[in-house]
Amino acid sequence: MKRRDFLQYSGLGAMGVAATSVMTGCTKEEPITKFWQQGNFRPVSEEVTETKLVVEGAIPPELSGLYIRNGTNESTGIADHFFGGDGMVHGVRLENGEAKWYRNRYIDTPVYRKEKTGFGAPKPEHTTSAVSVIHHGGELMALGEFGYPYLLDADDLSTKGVFNYDGKLTGNMTAHPRIDPETGELIFFGYNVMAPYLTYMRADAAGNMLQVEPITMSGPSMIHDFAVTKNYVVFMDMPVRFSWFSAVAGSGLPFKWDDGHVTRFGVMPRTGTDADVKWFDIPSCFIFHIMNSFEQGDEVVFDAARYDALWVKDSNDFFHPARLTRFSMNMKTGKASVNQIYEKAMEFPQVNRQKWTQPYRYGYSLAVDEVNDTPDLIEQSEGGIRKYDLQTGEVDAYMPGVEYTPGEAIFIPAQESGGGEDEGYLVSFIYDKNTRTSDFCILDATNVSAGPIAKVKLPVRVPVGFHGVWVPDSAMS
Ligand SMILES: [Fe+2]
Known part of the structure; x- marks a missing residue:
């Protein structure tokens, strides 16, 4: 069956938007003082393997592979910080139109095993590995x-x-x-609160390290993401800084906004060295996530979820809106420009990853509720999945209502397509507040507002988490 026919007849689109709305709220099983104790932010207590999965609608047969998503799930009570729990991955295996299994598993690290760190700085092995998953060099890597x-x-x-x-x-x-x-090369970095504060790295398609390059930074700051184009990388030096004061005071994550720090972005040739970094002063802001980045004439451009400021009070101060914004650094003039692309709050930007490092037309993100996006009202917040046409300015969104909360939506390219950038699917775990379970949902990326074309009904909930990846069978074999 052709993809278009499949989408036309799979029939779940209307159901997604016609769902009834009944709020049950959150049962307070213990005193709740932190937002990551509430609702679907709470950790789950068991590792589950489920092979008898109910599917509503029909899974496109061309989707054969593994969707896997990482996140924190503290194994012993409640973590000191939303980011601080043990790593847990949640996976759904699809084969020829069937959902074969769902599994959730802790990432077995020394932190999860509660091994002592000893004296001195923690070793690099001593991590929760709880943020994302990527498949590279034939390996599935939790990061x-x-x-x-x-x-x-x-x-x-x-x-x-x-x-x-x-x-x-x-x-x-x-x-x-x-x-x-195009090359299969992995481009990445690491940052640290001790010098070198940032180290740039590249590995070839087989996973062999090609370059390890310490980069001179102004000091220790939070650098969650960076931009990569065909020929350049961009490092972000922003005002969320490591705070010794917060560390000594026992902060769960001792980073804090520093009003006196100038925001700078450093552009370096991908095969360059620290001496080649060209720094651009940028109006003050903070960025966790970049949607995509590319070159346009003399400019290195990236689109990102931009916050005016974050973690001003402390590192639990999450509730500020981010807006999709384009940053352009002109390598000839040395000038940078900043332009907001869309006015509504968003986070977790994604693209067709076949467009990573290249000019692109379509972006995707979570839609974030600005009205109810506070710790007290987190159970009433309305989220959604949004698609941006950066060429026409059109936006298409699936807004399932306050009783459903989508997580990051990953784009999967269709196998049967004419090569259209948005020909494919979006997949996301969507939490149902009524049943307190989650569905693994598949949307047609060319018709996002129609809602899921298929839902794999999970017997458990998948807590709010971070980032995932789709690994097709073709990449695993
Ligand atoms: Fe992230």
């Missing part, structure tokens, strides 16, 4: 904000062990590397 990656077994999501590029990865590795779709 954290700090520390080494951990390799996972795609067959059962068990942890195979720590990975450090034959000892060439000397410190931390970012959770947001990019893969060049």
Whole structure:
């Protein structure tokens, strides 16, 4: 069956938007003082394997592979910070139109095993590996904000062990590397609160380290993501800084906004060195996530979820809106420009990853509720999945209502397509507040507002988490 026919007849689109709305609220099983204790932010208590999965609608047969998503899930009570729990991955295996299994597994790290760290700075092995997952060099890698990656077994999501590029990865590795779709090269960095504050790295398609380059920064700041184009990388030096004061005071994550710090972006040739970095002063802001980046004439351009400021009070101060914004650095004039693309709040930007490093037309993100996006009203917040046509300015969104909360939507290119950039699917775990379970949902990326074309009904909930990846069978074989 052709993809278009399949989408036309799969029939779940209307159901997604016609769902009834009944709020049940959150049962307060213990005193709740932190937002990550509430609703679907709470950790789940068990590792589950479920092979008898009910599917509403029909899964496109061309989707054969593994969707896997990472996030924090503290195994012993409640973590000190939303980012601080043990790593847990949630995976759904699809084969020829069937959902074969759902699994959730802790990432088996020394932190999860509660091994003592001893004296001195924590070793790179001592990490939760809880932020993202990527497939590169034939390996499925769980990545954290700090520390080494951990390799996972795609067959059962068990942890195979720590990975450090034959000892060439000397410190931390970012959770947001990019893969060049033309060369297969992995471009990444690590940052640290001790010098060198940032180290740039590249590995070839087979996973062999090609370059390890310490970068001179102004000091220790939070650098969650970076931009990669065909010929350049962009490092972000922003006002969320490591705070010794907060560390001594026992902060769960001792980073804090520093009003006196100038925001700078450093552009470096991808094969360049620290001496080649060209710095651009930028109006003050903070960015966790970049949608995509590319070159246009003399400019290096990236689109990102931009915050006016974040973590002003402390690192639990999340509730500020981010807006999709374009940053352009002109390599000839040395001038930068900043232009907001869309006015409504968003986060977790994504693209067709075949467009990573290249000019692109379509972006995707979560829609974020500005009215109810506070710790007290988190159960009433209305989220959605949004698509941006950056050429026409059109926006298409699936807004399922306050009783459903989508997580990051990952784009999967269609196999049967004419090569259209948005020909494909969006997949996301969507939490149902009524049943307190989650569905693995598949949307047609060319018709996002129609809602899911298929829902894999999970018997458990998938807590709010971070980043995932789709690994097709063709990449695993
Ligand atoms: Fe992230």
